Amino acid sequence: MKKLIFFIPLFLLASTYPDFRPCLVKYSFVKNSVPVTKTKSVTFNKKNCINYDPFTGMCIIKSNNKRKIKFFDNAKLGWWAASIKHNEIYVGNYAKDALFFSPALLSVKTVKNSVVTDMFCRAIGIGRGDGFIKSDMIKHFVKYGYWGDAGIEVDENMKIVSFDPFYIKGIKTGEKLEKINLKKATPEIFTKTILEGVKGKKVVLCIDGKKVNIKIRKKKYLYTPLEHFGISVNDHLVITKLPKKLQQIYFIKPGAKIIKVNGVEIKTFEELKKALSTYKNVTISLEQQGITATIPLR
Template sequence: MKKYSFRLHLLFRFLLLFPLIVFAKNIYLDFSPCYYKYKDIQNIIPVTKNRAITFTKQKDYIFYDPFTKMYVIKNNESPINFYTSPKLGWFMAAINQDVVYGGTYAEDMLFLNPAKLSVRVPKNTIISDIFCRSYGVGNGKGFIKSEYIKHFVKYGYWGDSGIEVNQDMIVKYIDPFYVKGIKLGDKIISINNKKATPKNFSKYVLLRKVGEVVLIKTNKLTIPLRIRRKVYNFTPLMHFGIVVDKNLNVIKLPKSISQKTFVKTPAKLVSINGKRIYSFDELKRVLSFYKNVTITLQKDGIKITIPLRQ
């Protein structure tokens, strides 16, 4: 008797949930009203009255972001109304004139890494919920959320505090010329008296204006840091006028060094303080410890050692 009672209970629960399942499925599949709203979107997404963005390469642009590959250009169309704070699990779609990919909001932005849907997100698609509210724009790998788009369209840069952290809020790189007291491996406890999370790091560092001060508390001290511009492929060697790309090629040297050493760019950076360097991440990590270093470059099979002092 108990067995039949249990089966009836399961059947009753299924009958109650079935309309909700069908309703959810229909919502999941039907983004047609949103397609009609965004069907005129091709490659250009109007953000403000005077500025638009695109993830298609442009010759003429106002700003370009090498982190997200976003171009800011002039706009002549009515801007799209962007919303913020979508919730994970929402039904959402990537939409433009050519495609409608319906899925769910699967992964939030982590610093400047794009957010993700459960489906493919082509470039220059509007990311819409089932109520046709836009929450970002697809860049091919995922989508850039509205608050990031609005900030970059307005200012043309991301904020930087001289430290980089991982998703566990552990300090992984430092600019020793800019930050005093914080060490590699320290854990960030709070940011502007709010719990230290990637979301709050983005809010109070990446999305802040140059010159503003952010209060960082670690497991060892509390320190104010002033926001500066985030620079693509930054290393502390830039304080000496030396620029290194991701492949450890020195692509810029100050005249004082090139004239003295007769080194012309590009040259390969092979070691710091006599220690062989094999990757850009390793280079940034080693440079987090020292202001004054000795670098070794290799050009046409010849190695040149250059002491850098400041």
């Protein structure tokens, strides 16, 4: 006998919620991946990926799909929704919107690799286990395989928390991104215009009354402005790539850890990005096997 899980909030009467059984029938074929095109499916099992997204955890796999799922982009908060996978279904409502790369949430469990659907059986996302990735982001990454970047990171209040001083000029951390292409800047507009932007597309930003013109570039995971000097860092502040010239001059190799920027102690990757958001000269202090080296970069 097939296992059927159907969750309904106890305070609701049976007549007050929509019948999702047709949606369960429609998406019962979905098991370990969700078909998005004829040749590509999305899964959150990181295996056999032809393209992996470290920001959302989406794994794109090659598949021969006899059926593909059409995604609906305009789901509204508060709508009835369900997470459906094979013979499991959890019914609640669309409770919280996504914030940049963080998943949207239902009021109930969201099954990993499930189809998240509204009351009309329209797919609005794919379950990640801790929430779901919305349709527009799924379609963008499947089509392009990258996210857009404008050289800035902002918080949910659209305040600049870090930026690449080699890519965007005349701004400071703490300033507010007010408009994007003349539209009021919000996390939703930032996602649709910047993160889902296509490489090379021109965008006009208004930051604290200043007009800034940029072109969308590809967003790189664990990127810092140190990349301009050929230096790569992991999320533990450990150097993974260091030019041979710097290795020879300072007797430091990949594996060294960044401990200070301009003499100020750095403990997290976010602190490092913020410290490097400056147009002034920068020095980084590295430590490896008891040896400390301070390297001036500019």
